[in-house]
Amino acid sequence: MKALRNYLNRIKPNFEPDGKLHAFRSVFDGFETFLYTPNSTSTSGVNIHDSLDSKRVMIIVVLALMPCLLFGMYNTGYQNWLAAGAASFPFWQIMAYGFLTVLPRIVVAYAVGLGIEFVVAQWRREEIQEGFLVTGILIPLICPIETPLWMLAVATAFSVIFVKEVFGGTGYNIFNVALVTRAVLFFGYPAQMSGDKVFVSTNSICGLGYDLPDAFSGATPLGQIASFSGGDLELLNLQGNVISSWDAFLGLIPGSFGETSTLAILIGAVILLATGIASWRIMLSVVAGGLLMGWIANVFATPTYPASFLSPADQLLFGGFAFAAVFMATDPVTAARTNAGKYFYGLLVGVMAIIIRTYNNGYPEGAMLAVLLANALAPLIDHCVVQLNVARRMRRLRQSAE
Template sequence: MKSLRKYLDRIKPQFEPGGRLHAFQSVFDGFETFLFTPTTTSRSGVSIHDSLDSKRVMIIVVLALVPCLLFGMYNVGYQHWLSIGETQFPFWQLMAYGFLALLPRLLVSYIVGLGIEFVVAQWRKEEIQEGFLVSGILIPLICPIEIPLWMLAVATAFSVIFVKEIFGGTGYNIFNVALVTRAVLFFGYPSKMSGDSVFVSTGSICGLGEGAVFDGFSGATPLGQIASNTGDTLTLTNVIGEPLSLWDMFVGLIPGSVGETSTLCILIGAAILLVTGIASWRIMLSVFAGGFVMAAIAHACPSASYPASMLTPLQQLTLGGFAFAAVYMATDPVTASRTNPGKYIYGFLIGVIAVLIRTYNNGYPEGAMLAVLLMNAFAPLIDYTVVQSNIRRRLRRLKTKA
């Protein structure tokens, strides 16, 4: 690392004002601060210095996403093997298939998103903002594996420009960038974000897997099956028609968006975020509490007209993107409530609204995305109400003492 540090120090003058590569100063600064903790400090005023800057925070979040990423790769391969009627599941071949299927989507997300951020930073003559380190990996994880690359690029560019950069960049956006990307895809290209053919990759990739699909194949997610259910009973199945257990749903061996299927891996990521103090346990807890309460209310009066009401509270919490949203989306410190009482209210309402939408709107089986985006809009109002309530309480206390 010392030799790398010396090399960067040697070429740094070329990127500073007056150097022949000064036009790429923001790019150089971005890579330098990514590799090494900045040593510059404020020259005036009283400041508290901490080695845990925003880049380090983002890297920890990325590490917390690794369990979902790795399991997502395996599950992509596993679902493909099921769909073509295989009975043997070689681990490394499944991982390789999932890796090759997911890699282009990761590359498109990062190239488009970071490319826009590099251009904007250089245009504004500012440091490159590091928020997209997390958004870049979140976007492929919350999308179907079969989403066309050009659609992913268009939605990512729209979200970065109009949801993030136009508000001032990292720390100023009012909506979660990754969720807006998914919303653009869902409402702009609905046929590529739902149905039986987008959540399971069925084609051969670099000689891995076969192109033919088994006759009994159905790639609908459990929530998709629920939305199309018309009977008085509800039986969830995998891609070849075998019944799913609660354990299957918890582990995540089901069709779905790449990183959202495994509640087990999501909880591992949650533990990393909580131990490191990056995410708010108040928001996580209240989202799950709100979802459980609403699911229990809905399940108390199940109806064939609303098949999702037949799900138990535990099934509601383990299916779809609910757990992923609770851990990685709702806890985004930029778009979430910041007061402690506000975090409880914010999280609880996300859980309630997510289950409410998926239960009583058969046209939209997944409610977590809309719930988080809706509460992003109301988070400032929640915090304002909490602060004003505290002010009024203290004023009454002063009047009483007077």
């Protein structure tokens, strides 16, 4: 590492204002600060230095996402083997298949998003921010595995430019960039983002996996519920076996490959909470809102809305609810920032997710829209909380003066 540090010190003058490569100063600065902690300090004022800077925060979130990513790779291969009617499931072959299937999507998301951020940083002559380190991995995790790469690139570019950069970059975006990417894909290309085949990888890769026929159903549990037309409601896997709550908890079901495993998501939640990165108030209130609305829907269940027959616990296990509660709703940029506001914000996300999922048969999942709606209301929630605190203190001041 000392040799690398010496090399960077040697070439650094080329990127200074008078250097021959000064136009790429922000690019060099981005790579240097990614490898080493900056040693620059402020020149005035009183400052408290904290070892937990934005780069470390982003890296910890990426580490928290690793269980979801690794399990998603396995489940991608497992669902392909399952749909092909395989009798054996070799672990390493399945992992290799999942890795080769998932890798291009991660590469495309990072290449497009980071490419735009590098260009914008150069244009503005600013430092390159670290926000896309997390966004770049979130985007493929929440999209169907069969999403065409060019669609992923277009949606990522749209979100980074119009949701993030036009507002000023990292820390200024109103909506969660990854969720907007998912929304652009869903509403712009609905045929490629829904149905019973987009959540299962259908092609063999490098001699691994199976080329699946057109005549197979890979509908997610929520997709099966949305298309339920009467009779006994049974959720089945790709081989026709009943999906248990344990299967849903482990994540051995079709779905966006990073969202299926509640167990992997809980491991990530422990990492985020232990490091103090994410708000436990938001996580707790999202779960409480989901359980409350799930219970209400179940008590008043009707065949018109088959999702209402799910138990409150199953509402949390299926779809992207758990992933949204841990990784999406807790985004510190777009979530509420006051402590009281975080409770209301999270409760709103949980309740809205179940309402959309249960009472809109044309849209089987509600977590994405619930978080985006709550993002829009987060500033208003914080404003109301602050005004209530101001009014309460003014009352105490008047009472003490009397």
